[in-house]
Amino acid sequence: MTAALADAAAAVLRGNDLGHLTVASPDLYPHQWSWDTAFVAVGISRLSVPRAVAEMTSLLAAQWPSGMIPHIVFDRPSAYFPGPERWRSELAIDPPALRTSGICQPPVHSVALACILQEGRRRGGSDRRTAEDFVAATLPGWLAWHRWLAESRDPEGHGLVEIHHSWESGMDNSPRWDFPYSRVVPGEMERFTRTDTRHVGEVRQRPTDEEYRRYIWLVDQMVAVRYDEEAIRKTIDFHVADVFFSALLALAAEIIGELAEEFGHRDDADEMLAVAARFRAGVAAAVDPETGLATDRDLRSGRLLHSATLSGFAPLISGADADVLARQRELLLGPDWCGHRELRHAVPPSTSPAAPQFDRRRYWRGPQWPVMTWLFSWAARRQGGAELAGRLREEALRQLGDLSFAEYYDPMSGQALGSRNQSWTAAAALDWMA
Numbered sequence: 001m002t003a004a005l006a007d008a009a010a011a012v013l014r015g016n017d018l019g020h021l022t023v024a025s026p027d028l029y030p031h032q033w034s035w036d037t038a039f040v041a042v043g044i045s046r047l048s049v050p051r052a053v054a055e056m057t058s059l060l061a062a063q064w065p066s067g068m069i070p071h072i073v074f075d076r077p078s079a080y081f082p083g084p085e086r087w088r089s090e091l092a093i094d095p096p097a098l099r100t101s102g103i104c105q106p107p108v109h110s111v112a113l114a115c116i117l118q119e120g121r122r123r124g125g126s127d128r129r130t131a132e133d134f135v136a137a138t139l140p141g142w143l144a145w146h147r148w149l150a151e152s153r154d155p156e157g158h159g160l161v162e163i164h165h166s167w168e169s170g171m172d173n174s175p176r177w178d179f180p181y182s183r184v185v186p187g188e189m190e191r192f193t194r195t196d197t198r199h200v201g202e203v204r205q206r207p208t209d210e211e212y213r214r215y216i217w218l219v220d221q222m223v224a225v226r227y228d229e230e231a232i233r234k235t236i237d238f239h240v241a242d243v244f245f246s247a248l249l250a251l252a253a254e255i256i257g258e259l260a261e262e263f264g265h266r267d268d269a270d271e272m273l274a275v276a277a278r279f280r281a282g283v284a285a286a287v288d289p290e291t292g293l294a295t296d297r298d299l300r301s302g303r304l305l306h307s308a309t310l311s312g313f314a315p316l317i318s319g320a321d322a323d324v325l326a327r328q329r330e331l332l333l334g335p336d337w338c339g340h341r342e343l344r345h346a347v348p349p350s351t352s353p354a355a356p357q358f359d360r361r362r363y364w365r366g367p368q369w370p371v372m373t374w375l376f377s378w379a380a381r382r383q384g385g386a387e388l389a390g391r392l393r394e395e396a397l398r399q400l401g402d403l404s405f406a407e408y409y410d411p412m413s414g415q416a417l418g419s420r421n422q423s424w425t426a427a428a429a430l431d432w433m434a
């Protein structure tokens with residue numbers, strides 16, 4: 001079984017490989033996505049360090065002059081909507097060299113750098129040199145990305161990252177965003193046809209049409225100001241401080257800081273470690289003492305966005321004081337989350353089954369996402385929670401035993417949902433198996 005799972009995962013990644021980049025999934029997402037790339041590179045490094053390096057290199061080639069790493073890179077025609085014709089990145093005031101989307105996703109890239117480096121060193125020889133040369137050569141680009149996030153997305157230094165579209169959070173239709181979206185009221189807009197619903201078994205596994213209208217409305221709003229960050233902040237209808245993104249920036253900046261130190265960039269290291277500390281504090285301050293969960297904030301209304309979603313566990317990603325971590329681990333394994341009595345596998349559901357918004361089949365509103373399980377398990381290991389990491393891994397491998405490598409799973413029935421042969425799911429399996 002074990003060998004079969006690793007072989008099948010490797011076959012998925014080979015099948016989605018275009019040579020220099022891996023598409024996020026064969027039909028539903030036929031392009032390179034930003035945070036998918038990082039997770040995928042972690043898995044690929046277990047097969048080939050040079051190929052993992054190529055994966056990250058191709059993403060970095062799409063970096064905007066500002067430092068932003070865009071959330072999608074369009075390097076071939078496809079029916080994916082919204083494609084480059086709607087995003088129109090070429091209209092940006094300072095446009096990127098490639099056709100891309102005009103927003104970003106959470107910065108998990110330094111996790112991939114650390115994993116590639118570790119694997120290269122474990123293998124030694126040319127793999128070691130490839131990994132070390134790659135990190136040394138591309139460090140300025142990754143530094144620019146984290147710097148851009150810290151400056152442009154938290155200009156007042158609160159230690160929380162602001163986002164302008166829920167696609168930036170990576171958790172598109174999570175209940176986290178129900179309130180801010182209730183305030184997004186699309187006006188006249190160019191017509192569009194969704195293509196995503198063609199590639200899933202049932203329409204209810206994807207966001208609703210109403211949600212999509214809002215998603216595209218926000219894209220049009222950003223194009224209208226030619227992706228000028230200042231103007232977007234003032235005009236966009238969706239403006240939110242994302243606590244999970246912030247936790248990932250805290251983690252990412254800490255790793256980049258460590259790498260900068262190791263590769264002799266002393267000043268950059270100090271700067272990144274200060275960024276990490278700022279966002280770790282921002283996340284810690286966002287924890288609701290009553291529920292023990294971290295909360296997002298709507299920046300248009302100032303309202304705190306309480307939701308029983310995965311983002312509540314942001315401190316498990318960023319790191320926090322021992323008592324906060326202990327309480328969060330207990331909560332995560334408790335009856336409202338992984339320990340819920342109806343769950344087929346004890347891995348974190350995207351929304352708590354005890355929450356009124358829970359919908360076991362709809363995307364980020366309930367299903368379990370193996371890549372999120374991987375992220376929590378990786379972070380747990382780093383934050384001194386080896387036991388939690390081990391439990392998550394074990395349960396996740398049972399879930400992945402169906403060999404569908406689904407994008408997400410129904411937590412109660414264990415049924416595969418969304419895309420099949422999703423690259424990051426296969427990558428998670430490979431890393432766990434190594």
Ligand code: 9WN
Pocket residue numbers: 024029033035036071167169170171172196
């Ligand atoms: C929009 C690729 C991406 C993931 C996101 C996930 C989904 C896209 C979509 O797929 O979003 O970015 O078209 O639904 O929500 O986290 O990166 O796998």
